[in-house]
Amino acid sequence: MFDIPFNILVMQAVIGLALGAVFILLASGLSMIYGLMDVVNFAHGVFYMLGAFALFQINMLVGNFWIGLILAVPLVAGLGALTEMGLLRPLYKTGNPLYPLLLTFGLSVAVPDVVKILYGLMAMPVNYPEGLSGSFMFWGLIIPKYRMFVIVVTAVAMAALFLFLKKSSLGMILRASTTDKLMVDALGVNVSRVLTVGFTIGIGLAALGGGVAAPMVAVEPDMGLNMILQSFVVTVVGGLGSLGGAIVGGIIIGQVVSFTSLFAGEYADVVIYLVMAVILLARPRGLMGEIGRE
Amino acid sequence: MLKEYLNIVLVGVILLTLPLWISVSTATDILIFGLYAMGFNVALGFAGVLSFGHAAFFGLGAYGAGMALRYFDASVWISLAWGLTAASLGALVLGAMCVKKRGVYFALLIAAFAQMFYFLALSPLKHITGGEDGLKGIPLLELRFPFHLNLGDPHNLFFFVLFLTLVCILIMHHILNSPFGSLLQGLKENEQRLKACGYDNVSIKILAFTVSGLFSGMAGALYTVNLGYVPLDSFFWLNSGRPLVMTLLGGMHTFFGPLLGAGIFIFFEDTVSVYTPRWEVFVGAMVVFLILTFPEGILGSIKERLNAEGGRESGKVAMWLKKLF
Numbered sequence: 259m260f261d262i263p264f265n266i267l268v269m270q271a272v273i274g275l276a277l278g279a280v281f282i283l284l285a286s287g288l289s290m291i292y293g294l295m296d297v298v299n300f301a302h303g304v305f306y307m308l309g310a311f312a313l314f315q316i317n318m319l320v321g322n323f324w325i326g327l328i329l330a331v332p333l334v335a336g337l338g339a340l341t342e343m344g345l346l347r348p349l350y351k352t353g354n355p356l357y358p359l360l361l362t363f364g365l366s367v368a369v370p371d372v373v374k375i376l377y378g379l380m381a382m383p384v385n386y387p388e389g390l391s392g393s394f395m396f397w398g399l400i401i402p403k404y405r406m407f408v409i410v411v412t413a414v415a416m417a418a419l420f421l422f423l424k425k426s427s428l429g430m431i432l433r434a435s436t437t438d439k440l441m442v443d444a445l446g447v448n449v450s451r452v453l454t455v456g457f458t459i460g461i462g463l464a465a466l467g468g469g470v471a472a473p474m475v476a477v478e479p480d481m482g483l484n485m486i487l488q489s490f491v492v493t494v495v496g497g498l499g500s501l502g503g504a505i506v507g508g509i510i511i512g513q514v515v516s517f518t519s520l521f522a523g524e525y526a527d528v529v530i531y532l533v534m535a536v537i538l539l540a541r542p543r544g545l546m547g548e549i550g551r552e
Numbered sequence: 553m554l555k556e557y558l559n560i561v562l563v564g565v566i567l568l569t570l571p572l573w574i575s576v577s578t579a580t581d582i583l584i585f586g587l588y589a590m591g592f593n594v595a596l597g598f599a600g601v602l603s604f605g606h607a608a609f610f611g612l613g614a615y616g617a618g619m620a621l622r623y624f625d626a627s628v629w630i631s632l633a634w635g636l637t638a639a640s641l642g643a644l645v646l647g648a649m650c651v652k653k654r655g656v657y658f659a660l661l662i663a664a665f666a667q668m669f670y671f672l673a674l675s676p677l678k679h680i681t682g683g684e685d686g687l688k689g690i691p692l693l694e695l696r697f698p699f700h701l702n703l704g705d706p707h708n709l710f711f712f713v714l715f716l717t718l719v720c721i722l723i724m725h726h727i728l729n730s731p732f733g734s735l736l737q738g739l740k741e742n743e744q745r746l747k748a749c750g751y752d753n754v755s756i757k758i759l760a761f762t763v764s765g766l767f768s769g770m771a772g773a774l775y776t777v778n779l780g781y782v783p784l785d786s787f788f789w790l791n792s793g794r795p796l797v798m799t800l801l802g803g804m805h806t807f808f809g810p811l812l813g814a815g816i817f818i819f820f821e822d823t824v825s826v827y828t829p830r831w832e833v834f835v836g837a838m839v840v841f842l843i844l845t846f847p848e849g850i851l852g853s854i855k856e857r858l859n860a861e862g863g864r865e866s867g868k869v870a871m872w873l874k875k876l877f
Contacts, residue, residue: 368836
């Protein structure tokens with residue numbers, strides 16, 4: 259296309275895929291939490307940020323990226339479980355879906371400020387792990403190693419999530435709770451525990467997203483503020499409440515951002531909302547959403 | 553007639569005395585954000601439509617007025633009109649695009665579009681919006697009609713903003729007490745039944761959202777007049793959260809609740825930010841605390857209490873007080 263070498267286009271596509279992978283990790287959790295408890299988790303960006311900070315902190319203490327990544331996810335997911343049990347659960351019985359949303363909104367205002375008090379305003383440096391910096395050649399194409407790693411991690415995480423939801427009995431209960439909580443409750447399942455599990459998995463995915471994104475972006479307290487709306491756009495494009503939709507939406511939005519920044523850099527942040535508007539008008543329930551959930 | 557407007561007169565008198573207790577710039581901010589929150593609550597409290605993107609309309613009002621002042625050398629009245637037009641058109645278009653969506657989905661879609669405006673103003677339209685620095689270079693403002701008033705003076709500015717805020721509150725009061733106001737209530741309580749009664753619920757919803765956006769845009773335009781420039785953050789989604797917090801604080805099922813909430817919020821923010829730049833942690837913690845303890849807000853809780861009192865024989869005073877809110 260034009261006078262840009264094919265090589266650069268491929269590299270841009272890989273960068274876009276890696277960005278899309280991070281979107282997928284966030285959007286799938288967001289979508290799952292919405293499907294399960296009808297709550298749009300405004301604090302999702304906060305947990306993404308906490309994932310990155312947890313990785314940074316452990317990396318500082320231990321000096322090993324991998325230990326950081328492996329510990330950050332359960333740590334932040336645990337925080338998510340506590341949030342659900344301590345703060346969100348009392349609000350379900352009010353029956354007003356507004357209140358949990360407002361609560362998570364409050365968290366998304368307060369928590370970044372707490373992190374600012376602890377770490378200051380400067381971006382924290384997280385280096386690429388050894389062996390994954392730079393790029394490798396593949397059939398004469400330049401592929402950035404770390405981006406490829408992010409794509410693989412996301413693919414594995416999504417495959418695991420799919421298997422968990424489709425094959426395990428807990429996954430089956432989760433899917434059933436999405437459709438009819440009352441029935442699941444009547445069958446003798448402790449639904450509120452199921453909700454906690456779903457919420458924790460969603461937050462774990464967000465933390466994983468923050469962790470793998472850490473070397474690619476500036477790790478700073480406000481990094482989640484914009485991310486939450488972008489992930490929401492991804493879920494809208496794919497279809498809210500659909501896991502496959504989150505994946506398709508993430509890939510599309512990742513490519514859109516990546517190629518817009520190559521050809522018209524200043525529109526990179528605007529164009530995803532335009533894509534959302536167009537899809538919304540053409541197909542209101544999103545690309546893969548179920549009818550009736552919009 | 554007079555009795556009906558007694559509460560507005562009372563609130564007007566209280567607002568008029570604000571500069572006696574607190575600094576005049578804080579008082580002006582309270583008026584502007586009070587109007588913003590009341591406009592927001594037309595949608596949330598009266599029509600039951602939550603939006604997480606009212607910063608779009610506040611920002612359109614602010615930039616609309618700012619650009620008229622900066623590039624067309626318009627008078628203050630004309631630029632306010634530009635701000636209002638921009639904001640209400642924005643609310644009409646976004647409302648019509650998203651109206652078919654369920655509650656929270658709708659709220660976040662509007663938020664996403666507000667964020668689009670933020671990024672549009674940040675970079676592609678930098679040459680006219682001033683990008684990250686905000687829109688600067690607005691000349692010193694003065695009123696030429698109906699009489700000459702220098703708006704550079706903070707007290708004059710306060711009275712000007714107070715006058716317009718009260719006019720807006722009167723109009724809002726009138727709208728909410730009109731038959732249209734009853735339709736809004738119908739929308740909130742039972743949309744299906746409203747539809748079954750033969751009303752066009754979709755159009756009513758769009759119109760309600762537009763009215764709400766219009767008042768928010770008015771607040772935005774006044775913000776420009778007050779600051780003498782337009783900060784880019786007017787469009788940022790945290791600015792959409794502000795009227796929400798204020799409304800919640802005061803009570804979303806009351807007419808003046810958002811105004812009271814704005815007063816407390818702005819006063820709190822101004823006071824805390826003197827001591828620490830990290831005031832947002834207090835605001836966020838306050839939201840969490842309020843949701844868990846007083847979801848009805850301050851005026852809402854008082855109203856509930858009065859409602860309980862009003863049922864008894866001794867509740868005359870309570871009944872009278874209830875009318876005020």
